Amino acid sequence: MCRLALKTANEPFSPYEVLEAMEAMKEGYDGSGLGLLLRGLEFEDFKYNPRFPILSGIAENKKSWKRLDQFMEERGYELKYDHKFHMDRSHMDGKDRYRYFLRAYRMPEEFQGKAMEDREGELMQTRLALRKDGEAHGGDLSVFSFWPDVAMIKEVGWPLQVGNLLSLHDGQIKSRVCMAQGRQNTNYGINLYACHPFFVQGISTMTNGENTAFVPIRDWLLGRPFEGYMGYQSDSEVFTHILHYTLKQLKLPLQAYKHVITPLSLKELEAHPQGDFLRGLRNACKRLIIDGPNAVIGTLPDETCLLVMDHKKLRPSTVGGREGVWAIASEMCGVDAMIPDRDPSLDFQPMREHTVIIPPDRKEFEIWSQFDQFPLSLAA
Amino acid sequence: MVPIRSVPIEPGSLTYHDLPWIIEHREDRCTLCGQCTSVCPKECLHLTYRRQRMPNLDVLSSKRGSEYRTFVGIRQKTDMTHSCIGCGMCAMVCPNEAITPTLNTVENRTLFLNNQKGEAYKRGGRRNTSGPTLLDRIMFDRISMLTDPALDAGRHEFTVSTTLGRILSPEEYLKRKANGGWIPPTREIFPFVIGSMSFGALSPNMWLGLLQGVAYCNEVLGIPVVMCTGEGGCPPWVLKSPYLKYIILQIASGYFGWDEIIRAIPEMQCNPAAIEIKYGQGAKPGDGGLLMWYKVSELIARLRGVPEGVDLPSPPVHQTLYSIEESVMKMIQTLSMAFDHKVPVYPKISASTSAKSVLNNLVRNPYAGGLLIDGIDGGTGAAYNVSMDATGHPVASNVRECYLDLAAQGMQNEVPIYAAGGVGQNGNVAQNGMALVMLGASAVHIGKYIMQATAGCLGNEQNRCNVCNVGICPKGITSQNIKLYRRLDPDKVAQRVAETFMAIQTDVKKIMAPLGRSQSLPIGMSDAIGINDKDAADRLQIKYVC
Ligand code: SF4
Numbered sequence: 001m002c003r004l005a006l007k008t009a010n011e012p013f014s015p016y017e018v019l020e021a022m023e024a025m026k027e028g029y030d031g032s033g034l035g036l037l038l039r040g041l042e043f044e045d046f047k048y049n050p051r052f053p054i055l056s057g058i059a060e061n062k063k064s065w066k067r068l069d070q071f072m073e074e075r076g077y078e079l080k081y082d083h084k085f086h087m088d089r090s091h092m093d094g095k096d097r098y099r100y101f102l103r104a105y106r107m108p109e110e111f112q113g114k115a116m117e118d119r120e121g122e123l124m125q126t127r128l129a130l131r132k133d134g135e136a137h138g139g140d141l142s143v144f145s146f147w148p149d150v151a152m153i154k155e156v157g158w159p160l161q162v163g164n165l166l167s168l169h170d171g172q173i174k175s176r177v178c179m180a181q182g183r184q185n186t187n188y189g190i191n192l193y194a195c196h197p198f199f200v201q202g203i204s205t206m207t208n209g210e211n212t213a214f215v216p217i218r219d220w221l222l223g224r225p226f227e228g229y230m231g232y233q234s235d236s237e238v239f240t241h242i243l244h245y246t247l248k249q250l251k252l253p254l255q256a257y258k259h260v261i262t263p264l265s266l267k268e269l270e271a272h273p274q275g276d277f278l279r280g281l282r283n284a285c286k287r288l289i290i291d292g293p294n295a296v297i298g299t300l301p302d303e304t305c306l307l308v309m310d311h312k313k314l315r316p317s318t319v320g321g322r323e324g325v326w327a328i329a330s331e332m333c334g335v336d337a338m339i340p341d342r343d344p345s346l347d348f349q350p351m352r353e354h355t356v357i358i359p360p361d362r363k364e365f366e367i368w369s370q371f372d373q374f375p376l377s378l379a380a
Numbered sequence: 381m382v383p384i385r386s387v388p389i390e391p392g393s394l395t396y397h398d399l400p401w402i403i404e405h406r407e408d409r410c411t412l413c414g415q416c417t418s419v420c421p422k423e424c425l426h427l428t429y430r431r432q433r434m435p436n437l438d439v440l441s442s443k444r445g446s447e448y449r450t451f452v453g454i455r456q457k458t459d460m461t462h463s464c465i466g467c468g469m470c471a472m473v474c475p476n477e478a479i480t481p482t483l484n485t486v487e488n489r490t491l492f493l494n495n496q497k498g499e500a501y502k503r504g505g506r507r508n509t510s511g512p513t514l515l516d517r518i519m520f521d522r523i524s525m526l527t528d529p530a531l532d533a534g535r536h537e538f539t540v541s542t543t544l545g546r547i548l549s550p551e552e553y554l555k556r557k558a559n560g561g562w563i564p565p566t567r568e569i570f571p572f573v574i575g576s577m578s579f580g581a582l583s584p585n586m587w588l589g590l591l592q593g594v595a596y597c598n599e600v601l602g603i604p605v606v607m608c609t610g611e612g613g614c615p616p617w618v619l620k621s622p623y624l625k626y627i628i629l630q631i632a633s634g635y636f637g638w639d640e641i642i643r644a645i646p647e648m649q650c651n652p653a654a655i656e657i658k659y660g661q662g663a664k665p666g667d668g669g670l671l672m673w674y675k676v677s678e679l680i681a682r683l684r685g686v687p688e689g690v691d692l693p694s695p696p697v698h699q700t701l702y703s704i705e706e707s708v709m710k711m712i713q714t715l716s717m718a719f720d721h722k723v724p725v726y727p728k729i730s731a732s733t734s735a736k737s738v739l740n741n742l743v744r745n746p747y748a749g750g751l752l753i754d755g756i757d758g759g760t761g762a763a764y765n766v767s768m769d770a771t772g773h774p775v776a777s778n779v780r781e782c783y784l785d786l787a788a789q790g791m792q793n794e795v796p797i798y799a800a801g802g803v804g805q806n807g808n809v810a811q812n813g814m815a816l817v818m819l820g821a822s823a824v825h826i827g828k829y830i831m832q833a834t835a836g837c838l839g840n841e842q843n844r845c846n847v848c849n850v851g852i853c854p855k856g857i858t859s860q861n862i863k864l865y866r867r868l869d870p871d872k873v874a875q876r877v878a879e880t881f882m883a884i885q886t887d888v889k890k891i892m893a894p895l896g897r898s899q900s901l902p903i904g905m906s907d908a909i910g911i912n913d914k915d916a917a918d919r920l921q922i923k924y925v926c
């Protein structure tokens with residue numbers, strides 16, 4: 001059982017706050033790994049321009065570090081900022097990593113005026129090429145994300161231990177969105193790429209629970225002509241890719257995600273105002289129906305945050321907060337830890353039909369039900 | 381030695397222990413009521429007069445010697461025409477447990493003689509192989525336990541239906557929806573379909589019972605079962621009834637019954653569930669349907685538009701002016717058009733090493749609503765024994781191959797694969813069916829199992845009974861002789877259909893629940909299955925477990 005926490009606030013905050021929430025939810029996971037995603041970044045020692053993509057990952061040794069440097073240079077990227085974590089190696093209990101890196105780059109000249117799609121494609125290609133390079137060299141280089149305004153950290157161990165190792169409490173990095181997952185070892189082996197959150201082209205999700213429909217979904221995604229649908233060290237990675245597929249490939253609104261992963265039954269669709277469209281969507285996307293129990297928590301490039309449950313809803317999650325700052329966690333005590341000064345009676349636990357959306361303005365969260373009218377002109 | 385002419389021996393002479401089934405009859409229990417002899421479909425029992433020696437054992441008398449008594453006994457005939465088929469009807473009707481057939485485990489010499497008058501051996505049933513099938517040996521071994529609990533099959537909500545018909549890729553669906561394009565018709569059905577058994581092969585009572593049962597499943601139990609007509613059309617009252625929506629109409633190379641169907645189209649209250657175009661059948665690949673003259677009754681002749689009492693062999697292929705690929709394409713398109721593109725149309729082929737190329741043809745045909753692959757273990761009402769036993773391809777690896785081929789193109793389930801042939805051969809119908817689903821089938825068709833489960837068909841893979849072809853079915857399932865089929869009460873068949881599908885549904889849930897699946901049928905969930913045979917595991921690309 002994994003523990004999940006997400007905080008989103010108008011004022012950037014330290015990721016350590018989220019790690020403390022993870023500590024509050026400590027019972028129930030074994031600390032085999034931590035994944036952290038920060039979005040809306042602020043660095044103490046650098047005025048970061050959020051247009052610069054940030055490459056996040058780990059170089060295990062000098063050689064891979066050099067290769068990385070060389071690769072990026074040859075590809076035409078100009079290094080703008082190289083964040084150095086203040087390392088406290090006494091907290092390290094696994095193997096000694098050479099370098100955790102967050103590096104901001106300026107995109108190669110030829111991409112400056114290009115369409116968004118091309119730029120996004122290039123960022124992904126670069127990330128995948130580096131990942132492949134690391135894998136070809138015995139895993140001496142891991143790359144978790146390469147995207148503007150996004151940083152990712154993944155490590156084996158307890159959340160606070162990892163936080164202390166990288167001195168995340170020192171205020172060097174802050175962000176407006178931070179999500180973390182503490183992972184219990186499932187049967188897919190410990191591998192850094194298996195740590196949630198998962199990331200593809202700015203879209204990121206994390207999940208607790210097990211997705212028993214993993215293999216058929218994975219097989220189908222692997223058949224798409226899109227290189228980003230790869231990896232699958234964890235059964236939860238498909239949630240991220242389905243969200244990406246729904247938003248970027250099918251170009252459907254966020255609300256459609258729920259209809260893809262847990263469609264309403266045919267009987268329920270009969271009574272739905274857009275039953276006909278949704279019935280067809282259910283059919284066409286049948287191969288993407290998940291089988292939980294899962295709570296999926298994610299963020300989008302515009303800092304929208306979301307929470308959806310699987311149909312069985314055996315994994316409740318809570319969302320709570322106040323205007324300007326919101327938290328989502330797999331346990332109530334996680335929300336308490338992140339935003340103690342809120343009115344807990346206004347907390348919400350979504351039911352199976354709900355998608356909770358916290359829009360970028362963070363004024364209030366929306367509860368969208370699958371039974372509601374679907375916001376798409378096409379479907380009308 | 382006696383002169384040779386006084387012993388009645390011919391090259392084809394047999395004695396009772398040369399026969400496939402040996403009748404054991406107990407004189408001490410028999411009351412000579414004659415029920416066994418009258419029920420025997422092969423007329424192989426006859427009354428005989430026997431003489432028995434009664435030794436005179438009166439010790440006080442000096443008189444010695446034997447006395448004789450004459451009695452009437454029951455014996456089996458030993459000629460080929462009347463050799464016992466082991467159906468067991470005699471035992472079933474005997475009030476005194478005085479008679480029973482037993483399988484001849486020493487030697488069955490009729491195997492050398494079942495070519496009388498130059499006719500090769502024909503029969504009904506399935507390939508005669510016994511023991512656990514490959515499907516029986518597949519285990520569902522991915523149990524949700526530690527991180528997540530398995531589900532409760534009794535209380536949880538399960539979606540166990542599947543899609544009949546072509547599925548578009550999500551991109552294509554949205555594109556067509558946006559510009560008003562044609563969305564191929566689909567049906568949401570129960571993944572166990574009553575496979576094609578024709579009105580003609582089956583007796584009217586059997587057919588009626590099935591249809592009643594199917595309607596009950598849909599309308600009362602909420603289990604969306606559909607059944608396929610097989611070649612030979614459909615009674616006009618059914619075509620014009622609201623029950624047509626539970627029926628897949630089959631068209632085969634003989635086109636029997638299609639005059640009636642086409643004529644009925646304007647009067648149809650609803651569309652049929654689908655159209656199945658039969659190109660091949662697992663039990664007799666390369667052969668058309670075969671309805672032997674015994675079964676072409678007045679009713680059947682009228683339905684099929686043929687004279688009474690003639691053999692009705694369908695040609696092995698559809699008559700065509702085109703190349704076969706073109707003909708398949710045109711036929712699918714034509715039938716789709718006949719029903720206004722509102723009914724899924726899919727072909728049925730016999731499992732074969734060439735199935736993949738058929739599939740790839742269908743992938744490119746936008747009107748193809750799926751592919752039914754019928755394996756060598758499928759049953760039939762009539763076929764040559766050699767076809768049944770030795771011609772064809774097992775279904776499991778064929779379905780798996782096709783699924784993986786589609787997966788490699790990112791198109792799995794777009795052309796859904798339906799599997800048939802040997803599902804439930806040893807009674808494990810839900811287990812066999814779900815194993816095929818996890819190998820990649822979207823649904824399975826069951827025929828023989830349905831006859832066995834709902835009407836008490838006596839056939840098995842030791843060649844018990846299997847006389848479905850000659851119209852003497854002792855259960856009245858596959859006979860057009862009213863004396864025989866009135867033995868079968870359609871209401872009781874309907875009740876058995878309902879019971880059978882209720883139980884299959886529960887079993888399916890019992891399989892899905894421990895795997896943690898409830899939201900959709902686990903098509904292609906190959907991580908959930910294993911088999912204790914390394915070669916089979918490699919071939920099917922599933923786990924080897926031991
Ligand atoms: S088993 Fe069947 S065929 Fe054999 S004697 Fe009995 S009734 Fe006749």
Ligand code: SF4
Pocket residue numbers: 409410411412413414415416417454470473474475476477478479
């Ligand atoms: S049915 Fe039984 S009792 Fe009657 S004649 Fe046959 S063997 Fe004898």
Ligand code: SF4
Pocket residue numbers: 504505831836837838839840844845846847848849852853854855856857858
């Ligand atoms: S009982 Fe009827 S249907 Fe069954 S094998 Fe015998 S003849 Fe065929």
